[in-house]
Amino acid sequence: METDRPDGRTPNQLRPLVCSCSILHRSHGSASWAQGETKVLAAVYGPKAGTKKSENPEKASIEVIWKPKTGQIGKVEKEYEMILKRTLESICIRTIYPNTTTSVIVQVVHDDGALLPCAINAACAALVDAGIPLKHLAVAICCSVTDSGCIILDPTKDEEEKMKAFINLVFPNTIVSVLPEGSLQAGSEPMAHGIMTSITQGAMSVDDYLHCLERGRAASARLSEFVRKNIELKSTSEASKAG
Amino acid sequence: MEEEKEAVMVTPGEVLGRTSDVKAGRGAYAALHNNTVYASLTGFRHTVPPAPDSSDLRPTVEVTGHKAHGPVPQPGSVVIARVTKVMARSASADIMCVGPKSVREKFTGIIRQQDVRATEIDKVDMHLSFHPGDIVRALVLSLGDARAYFLSTAKNELGVVSAESIAGATMVPVSWTEMQCPLTGQIEQRKVAKAAS
Numbered sequence: 001m002e003t004d005r006p007d008g009r010t011p012n013q014l015r016p017l018v019c020s021c022s023i024l025h026r027s028h029g030s031a032s033w034a035q036g037e038t039k040v041l042a043a044v045y046g047p048k049a050g051t052k053k054s055e056n057p058e059k060a061s062i063e064v065i066w067k068p069k070t071g072q073i074g075k076v077e078k079e080y081e082m083i084l085k086r087t088l089e090s091i092c093i094r095t096i097y098p099n100t101t102t103s104v105i106v107q108v109v110h111d112d113g114a115l116l117p118c119a120i121n122a123a124c125a126a127l128v129d130a131g132i133p134l135k136h137l138a139v140a141i142c143c144s145v146t147d148s149g150c151i152i153l154d155p156t157k158d159e160e161e162k163m164k165a166f167i168n169l170v171f172p173n174t175i176v177s178v179l180p181e182g183s184l185q186a187g188s189e190p191m192a193h194g195i196m197t198s199i200t201q202g203a204m205s206v207d208d209y210l211h212c213l214e215r216g217r218a219a220s221a222r223l224s225e226f227v228r229k230n231i232e233l234k235s236t237s238e239a240s241k242a243g
Numbered sequence: 244m245e246e247e248k249e250a251v252m253v254t255p256g257e258v259l260g261r262t263s264d265v266k267a268g269r270g271a272y273a274a275l276h277n278n279t280v281y282a283s284l285t286g287f288r289h290t291v292p293p294a295p296d297s298s299d300l301r302p303t304v305e306v307t308g309h310k311a312h313g314p315v316p317q318p319g320s321v322v323i324a325r326v327t328k329v330m331a332r333s334a335s336a337d338i339m340c341v342g343p344k345s346v347r348e349k350f351t352g353i354i355r356q357q358d359v360r361a362t363e364i365d366k367v368d369m370h371l372s373f374h375p376g377d378i379v380r381a382l383v384l385s386l387g388d389a390r391a392y393f394l395s396t397a398k399n400e401l402g403v404v405s406a407e408s409i410a411g412a413t414m415v416p417v418s419w420t421e422m423q424c425p426l427t428g429q430i431e432q433r434k435v436a437k438a439a440s
Contacts, residue, residue, distance in 0.1 A: 028313065047315050048348040049391075091255075093272055093283055097315045128255065133272070133283040136256025173256050231254050231285050 005159065007036075011152040014141075014219060019121075019230045021129040027105075029130020033122035035154060037112035042122035044130040046102035059094040060102060064123075067107040080106075080116055087120055087140075087170055087197045093133040102132060113156040114142035116168045116199070121223070128231060137173035138196060139223040142166060143212040145204050151211050153219050165202025167212050171195055171220040173227065253282040259304045265290070266299065270306025282306050314341035316350050316383045316392050323404070324352050324394065326377040332356045334373045336381070336394065351391040354381060358395040359434055371420075371432035372396075378405040380436050402436035 009015070015036030024030035027043035034040075047060060064085040066077045088104060104126065106119050117140030124138045144155045144166035152159065160166060172194050195213070204212075253259065259271055262278040268291065270284035282288070286306040293300050316322055316338055324336035338350040359367045373379065380401050381394035396402045399419070408414050408424030408431060416435045417423045423430050 046348065047313070049350040097317075100315055128285050131284060133270070134255035135272070135274075135281065135283065137254060173254070228254050 005152065007156065011150060012215065014154045017226050019125055021125060029126045031122050031125035031129055033118055033125060035114055035118050036156065037110055038114055038118045039109040040119045040122040041107040041109055042126035043105045044102060044126045044132065047097045047100035048103065050099060050101060057099045060092065060097045060100045062088045062092060063101050063103045064088065065103065065105045067105065069108045069111060080119065083116065083197065083199060084119060084123060087138060088123060088127065090196055091124070091134050091136060091138050093135055096133055111157065113160045114154050117142045120170055125227070137227055138170050139173055139220045139227060140168060140170045141216045141219045141223060142168050143216050145208050145212065149208065151215050153215060163202065165200060165204040167209070168199040169195065169213065169216040170197035171217060173224040251288040253288045253306055254285050255283055257282045259288060264301060265304040266301045268303040268305030271304055280304055313346055313348060314344040316341050318383050318385050320383050322352070322381055322383055322394065324379050324381055326373045326375050326379060329369050329373050329375060331369060334369055336379060352381065352394040353387060353391045354394045354396060358384065358393065358397055361397040372434040373403065374406065376407055377403045380404050396434055399437040402434040404436045406433055
């Protein structure tokens, strides 16, 4: 079931991705992530001393501060902060530096749809840039369901408003290994098939949800490849500068 | 102890080997649920052979050449700190260096009365051991509470390494409990760190 999109993309096509790291000098790590017109800037400060009263002092804590493009922070932004915090906590190795806090500040530069996945991708790239130990990378994607039941990836703001429902999915990066393929099974399930975060908005059927998962997972493999290439390109250029 | 020559670029989450074959070093971690070693940082994969006298024959796999975050005080690490406040039972200090590296963020430490020296710990006078502004070498005992790390100077090589006299000159150690002002000749009490020979 094909659908025409205003910008001429196919349902499975993502907007052009742009990622830049180490763009802020005062932060310990920073990254900007753009998907089409949606752009987010993330900065990481830490690890810093101490944890909040509500946090477990035996683990490092992650603090997320969301800065909207304009105006004050509202309920939606508070929810985004919480989702981002939980997602980042699940990828960070928090037992290495207990009783420390790492602050992640997310600044929205422009919102043209799929803002939360864009912010998650930016925050993850900034953590990598800061040298924070991670279990794995996280890649986020937005899938939306039209009234006709068609699933489209990475919707724009206009498309989001017309959709019946949409879902933000976060997957671990696809696994690259020095081991033979068969050894990457965790039980009967390949480890790359994990899902870390799933946030739905609107009403969708179980079948629609499963189709979104399928499409999202396929797109996450492409995103993983982009992130990995981007990081490796930056690291090799830094290594050649140092050399 | 030679490292392998070819270095492979890795990103967090990439599989580096099995726990039965390799040990996780810097920039790597072992997942116990599936006995696999993964990268936790971005950098180059290196395998370091085991030491000849080691009982564990597994090589260590580590990720090097990555951008490191600022050092964090950990139990057992030796730190350089500046004393900020001296009280009857403890002294507060701002940690400036962890080992040879300076910290990016402010970490606070507390030297308790019982951790100043190894002998006669009940007779310690904090005001005769440290003054605000003194630079001390100390050992991190534990993470302490939410506000500060617990520090100790209860070794010969730990204690005040640099202090200013009332006259404003940097004092010279005279004994392990005294420092002297080179301008006025006045002697002040400190818990002095033994100079490294």
